[in-house]
Amino acid sequence: MPSRIIVGFRDGESDPLGSSLEKTIRNFLGINAESVRTRRVYTIYADLGREEIESLEKDLFVDPVTECSVRDIDGRFDWLIEVEYKPGVTNPVGKTAAEAVSRMVNKEIDIEGGVSTSLQYLISGIGRGEAQAIAARLLSNQVIENARVLGREEIGADGIPILQQDMGMEHRPEVKAVDLAVSDEKLMEISRNGVLALSLAEMKVIQKYSQYGSVIKERESIGMDSQFLGKLTDVELEVVAQTQSEHCKHKIFNGIVNYAEQNGVVEVIDGLFGTCIKAPARELMGRYKWIISAFDDNAGIVDVGGGIVVADKIETHNAPSALDPYGGAITGILGVNRDILGAGIGARPMFNVFGYCFGDPFHSKALMGGVLHPARIRNGVHRGVIDGGNQSGIALMDGFEVFDERFGFRPLVYCGTIGTMPKTVNARQSDLKKAMPGDLAVMVGGRIGKDGIHGATFSSAELNKDSPVQAVQIGDSITQKKMLDFLIEARDRGLYSSITDNGAGGLSSSIGEMAKDTNGCIIDLKKAPLKYRGLMPWEIIVSESQERMTVAVDPSKIGEFTELAGLRGVEATALGRFTDSGRFHAMYGDMTVAYLDMDFMHKGFPRMELVARWKEVAREEPRFLQPDDLGSVLECMLARLNICSKEYKMRQYDHEVKGLSIVKPFVGKQADVSSDATVALLGYARKDGLVVSHGINPHYSDIDTYWMAASVIDEAIRRAIATGCKLPDEDNIMYALDNFCWNLSSLDSDDGHFKMAQLVRANKALAEYCRAFKVPCISGKDSMKNVWRGEETIDGKTVEKTISIPPTLLFSVRARIEDVSKAVTMDVKNDGDAVYVLGETYDELGASEYFAYVGEKAAEKMVGNNVPKVDAVKAIKTYSALSAAIEKGLVSSAHTPTLGGLGVAMAQSAFAGGYGIEADLRKVPYLGERRDDYILFSQSNSRFIVTVPSTKCSEFEGMMDGTAYARIGTVTRSTRLKVTGLGGTVVIDSDIQALKESWKGTLEGM
Amino acid sequence: MADKRPRVLVPTGYGLNCEEETAYGYRLAGADADIVHINDVISSPKMLEDYHILALIGGFADGDHIASGKVHANRLKYRLGGAIEEFIENGKLVIGVCNGFQTMVKYGLLPAIDNRYRTETVTLTYNDSGKFEDRWVHLLANSDSKCVWTRNVGAISLPVRHGEGKLRAGSGDVMETIVEEKLDALHYINPHTQEIAKESDYPYNPNGSAMSIAGLCDPTGRVFGMMPHWEAYLSPYNHPLWQRLRAAGKLPEQGLGLKIGMNGVEYAREKLL
Incomplete structure (x- = not known):
């Protein structure tokens, strides 16, 4: 007989989850509930006596100070909603509970499913329909959870029935x-x-x-x-x-791309990756001895000196996050952590980064079938990466959010990790690894279930309303953390010879990839530990159940390896061995179930041939008069979703664990304004650090992906430079990671050819500007099919609808800063400092936030044509001069204007520092239509706002000689941002506190 | 004697994660620190005899599943067979930070009124904000407390990084005793008034802790737990306002969090070596 233990708060104790839920129900669904209380339920599938249950309550489940054990019927409420995972869905809490219960009652309890957990929500003051809406739209995701909604009178004295927990599958493995x-x-x-x-x-x-x-x-x-x-x-x-x-x-x-320009000039490109990404990196690798590995391993590897190498990787987990935001996102971050653990002989993840592209969280129109509300996706994704990162003890260094309604259907979820390892481990170069024939193929970590079957092939297809639910996985940070700690220990003891991650494609990929080292393998799928019965051999081999690594272990070391695993509470199972047979050989017991030629698997397929046709789209140039009150326009700009503060969510990420954080995601006098880039020490007792930044702007793709790519490359580099590092050379480390998220669906249509051309143009820009700035990409990833297909009902008629994301390139930059004490932040520091603008401003407002803002007010879409460009020669001059000035200690603050241009950037620097700024737009180096609003909000690239103490101005100006710059004003003690326009009159005179409140208000509490 | 180094045991595993900075902090403070997997401690609890300080670190032991620190507390309580109580009886020091503090109260090691080291009388529960937060807070050590760890610490800023840090005392006079015996060694303060923050004074009191208590000691003063992370402020450049402190000539030589580690190490050097 299973038993249920229900834990509630004592009367009078606060219930923070219930209270915050009450608010969410009101804000999100417009339902006013009288009260919302929560309870936790543990269902134990074992025969337990009354005494055992009582001791479990007392010693494990119930907090004696704030909680008590209750029955379903207890307490006052109108509706009880109980939400539990569907059978087979990973439940980390259940696993921990099963282990703890098993130890306490001294009985065997299955760690997979022996204890299931659920949450109860007790709600008063609403009707059944409302309770059902809350259950379906807020509290549960039917992809992974069951929700039961019961009125008080429907609950008997025995409580609510226990759901059948068994997967109900007979184990009859079958091979067809x-x-x-x-x-x-x-x-x-x-x-x-x-x-x-x-x-x-x-x-x-x-x-x-x-x-x-x-x-x-x-x-x-x-x-x-x-x-x-x-x-x-x-x-x-x-x-x-x-x-x-x-x-x-x-x-x-x-693939091989046949690319035609607008003017008909045709070019055959022998693989975009090879020619545009890898080739520039290889050229630079010849010069930069600090690049150890680029595009070869699970992550790029760089030598940062002092006996340490850094492994770096950014992944996307878009499709799973659309279906189950929490599960998709947590597996995204835990998955990229494993890429780092699988880099070289195994690096330790140290820092995480995230980036999300979402739909409008305030979306108020009807939702299409199968699409979750953008706010729900956003909440779930944040929560997933927060849990995954925090619970793994990995500090968050950088994170951003981009909003556009097109991402409402297919969000982008970037998760990245930076790890470190000693340059040599056991007297061997740590970036090298190789399985040897005869080595055992050992699977380490979690068990295999049906979760995540077809993740790799599914993410390679478009998303639609019938996408497979099995593609969803849930991460279990603690199983992974235990595995990670164990493997690092095993690494240092030299117990394995090669390692890789079980990610996309599961064992078929991990063992298949490692088998390339020896040219073959033979494994027995029957030996693989399973979460539950009923898996078919094909499911075992492709399941993407999380928290698993595959290692190659010399047979002489397998005893020590498995013994250590046991001591660390980690499962490790030898499934077979690597061979030189030239065959990928899988058995199930004594039956051969796969026998494939290795050459056929990896080289037997033809390359894709693709057509790309570029066509410029001429748009109407927006025409409107300059608004009268630029002060209030600035407030509105600061409040815009893409510009406003994301502090509420960002604070929930641990950004300081390991104690290495120097420039945090928050800077300024109140430590609450986002920094341009962050800095962390590269180790204890070191002076040098790693600068982490990013550039992204999918909106520019609406005009031209070439300039989109050029702009984000410039942005990422510029943010890093503003924080105090240098452009790369033989000694100075700066590298990048590229992540392409594209929107290709049918490749054989005009639309497909155009989107391919967009991809080609972005790649051409990447090649051009990586070469110009001499910044190598060392790792990258692409996700090509970010398209949603569904149906929409218009006037009672159902029509097919396809929504494509705007082509998006995330360009992420890392650089070594020699002395972290020289790092600079974006907040102004002293009144009396001079304010400079470095770089030229043009009337480049194409796809800008300002045009979008004006367009929204006029209820029309305003994009324009004049997308910001990048002049690398000029930019490099400015960047080198600024780096030198920062190194000399001449700069109090440096900030990179991005969205919202100089206006937004000046406001941010001022309110972050708690001082005012007086500035004169007539002094800004500017070329274009002479309008105050254009100068204020143009998003031209390669610019900075810098403040310099008055005593250091002449030296600073001497160093900037030969670049375009101007002193445009002064930091003032008065707390006002005062801007003089081209006409010589004051066009903005705003209180910085009011500006800050506008900037902070939009997503406060969200 | 001054050159002798006390020994600190830093158990890790099961999702704990502050072992590196904690060990580094104690080494800076003049001790030797060993990071040891908790299962290795459980298989030979006698190893505790070799140490003077037991440092229970931050992290997410067992994922904070069920309740933060609870499962780990049971692990220590039932599988170390009282070795920790013996450690305390022998005059040695125990400190818990964040998850370590949660583990200590769930075990009953704190506040351990009347030396009852196995009974949970206070808890650390969900923040009033309902969420995990990372922010620097302003703290003031209780100068009347017997706590060894907070001696002469005075006012200090440190980061908190937790979702379950609200201290709540059980029924009876637990809270009164804590105050009477000055076990409330560390408080959240309002930086503007420099006084102990009100319970509702968010974010100065980041979690709604009763009496704004951030750290608690036992009646001996040798056993101490705190929610903020002293080991996250070992470098002067860890402070979020280091540039401003430097401009004002107030940047310390070392991170001020180190004071707390040094207090423990100093005491161990004086009394236990």
Whole structure:
């Protein structure tokens, strides 16, 4: 008989979760509940006596000070909503509870599902319909959870019934033969029905392989069941599909592109990745000895000196986050942590970064079928990365949010991690690893379940309302943290020879990739530890259940390895060994279920051929008069979603664990204004640090992805420079990571050709500006199919609707700063300091926040044409001069104007520092239509606002000689931002506190 | 004797995560610190005899599942078989920071009124804000307290990083005794008044703690727990306003958090070596 233990707060104790939920219900659903209280429920699937239950309550589940154990029926409420995970969904709390209960009652309790947990919400003062709406729209996600809504009178004295917890599956592993000697149509049907995401060309390659006489003969000779001769097993087809997935193989980035310019000039590009990303990096690698590894491993690796190397990687987890924001996001951050652990012989994750692109959290129109409200996606994603990062003890260094309604359907969730490891481990170079023939293939960490099956192939397809729920996974930070600590210990004791992550594609990818070292492997899927019965062999091999790594262990060390794992509470299972057979060989017990030629798997497929056609779109140039009250325009600009403070969420990320944080995400007198970039020490007892920054602006893609890419590259570098590092050279480290999120759906249409051309142009800019700034990319990732397809009902008619995200490049920069005490922040520091603008301003307002603001007021979309450009030669001069001035200690503050231009940037620097600024727009180096609003809000690149103590101005100006700059004003003791316009009159005279409140207000409490 | 270094045990594992900076902090403070997996301590509790300070660190032991620190407290309580109480009886020092503090109150190590070291009488529960937060707070050490760790610390800024830091005392006169015996060694203060913050004075009291208590000691003064992280302020450049402090000529040589670690190490050097 299972038992339920229900834990509630004592009368009179506050219930912060309940109280904040009450607010959310009001703000989000417009429902006024009288009260909302919460309770935790633990259901234990074991025979326990009354005494045992009481001791569990007393000693484990109930806090003696604030809580008590109750029955379902206890307390005053109208509605009880109980939300619990569906069977089979990872439940980390249940796992911890099962271990603790098992120890206390001295009985065997299954750690997977032996204890299930749920939350009860007790709500008064609303009707059934409202309770149901709250359950469905706020408290539960039907993809992973069940919600029960019960009126008080529906609950008996025995409480509410316990849900059947068993997965109810008999364990009858089955392997099916797939006949590929069929028509093209049938081949595509096999691909579609299996969520294999394989094209016809690819299916035909596989078809041909299955028919080869030599293949059939060899299969027969190793005793493969006759039904699998001339066919493939479902296991094999799945393995091939994973290996060939866009997610794993980056087929579009590696394809051959036929690109035509607007003027008809045609160019054949031999792979965008090779020519535009890797080639510039390779050229720089020849010069910069500090780059150790770029685009080879799970992460890029850089030598930062002092015996330490840094491993760096940014991933996206977009599709899963759209379906289950919390689960998708936490697996995103934990997944990229594992990329770092899988870099070289294993680096320790030290710092995380995030970046999200969401729809409007204030969205008030109806939602399309299957789409979650943007605020819900946002809350869930933040919570996932907060839990994943905080619980893993990894400090957050940088995070941003971008809003655009197109992201409401397909959010972008970037998760990145920076790790460190000693340059040599056990007298070997730590970036090198290699499995040897005979090494055991050992899976370490969590068990395998159905979660995350087809994640890789699914993310390589478009999202639609019927997307598979199995693609959802939930992360378990603590299982991963235990594994991580154990593996670092094992690394230092030299217990394994190679390591990689189990991410997309599960074992098929991790073992398949490592098997390339030795050219083969043989594993037994029956040995894999499972979460529950009922998994088919193909599911075991492609499951993306989280928190797993695969390592290669020399047989002489397996005893010590598994013993240490046991001591650390970590599961480690040898599944087989690496061989030099040239074959990927998987068994299930004594039956061969996969036997594939390694060359066929990794090299047997043709490259994609893609067509790209660029067409410039001429838009009407927005025409409007300059608003009268630029002060109130500035307030509105500061309050805009893309500009406003994100402090409420940002504070919930631990940004200081490990004690290395120097320039935090918050700076200024009150430590509450976002910094341009952050700085952390590279180790204890070191003086040098790592500067972390990013650049992103998908809105510029509405005009031209070339300048979008150029702008974000400039932005990321500029933020880093403003904080006090230098442009790279042989000695100075600055590197980058590129993350492309694109919107390709059908590649064979005009729309597809245009979007490909957008991709080509962004890549051309990347190549151009990485070469110009001499900044190498060392790692990158692409997510190509960020398109949502669904239906919309207009006037009773259902129409198909496709929504594509704007093409988005996230460019992230890291740099080494030699002495962290020389770092500079964006807040003004002293009254009397001179205010300078460095760099030139043009009337570049295309796709700017200002045009968007004016357009929204006029209820029309204003984009314009004049997108900001980048002149790298001029920019480099400015950046080098500013770096030198910062190094000499001449600069009190430096800030990079981005969205909202000089106006927003001056306001931020002023209110962050608690002083006013007096500035004169007539002095700003400016070329363009002479309007105050254009000068204030133009988003031209390569600019800074810098303040310099008056005693140091002449030296500073001497150093800036030869660059475009001007002294435009002074920091003042009065707390006003006072701006003189081109006409010589004051056009803005605003209280900085009021400006700060506008900037802080929009997302306060959200 | 002055060159002798006390020994600090820093147990880790199960999601704890402040071991590196804690060990570094004690080394800076003049001690030797060993990071040891808690399972290794459990398999040989006698190793505690080799140490003078037991440092229970921050992190998310067992993911804070069920209640923060609870499962870990049970692990220490039932699997170390009273070795920690013995450690305390032997005149040694125990400190818990953040998750370590949560673990200590759930175990009963604090406030341990009448030396009852196994009974939970106060708890650290969900912040009034309902969420985890990372922010620097202003603190003032209770100069009347017997607490070894907060001696001469005075006013200090440190970061808090927790979601369950609201101190609540159980029924009876637990709170009165805490105040009477001056076990309330550390308080959140309002920086404008320099006085102890009101309970509702968010964010100065970041979590709604009763009497704005940020740290608590036992009647011996050797056993201490605090929510803020002293080990996150070891470098003067950890302070969020270091540039302003430097301009004002007030940047300290070392991070001020170190004072707390040094107090423990000094005491151990004087009394235990």
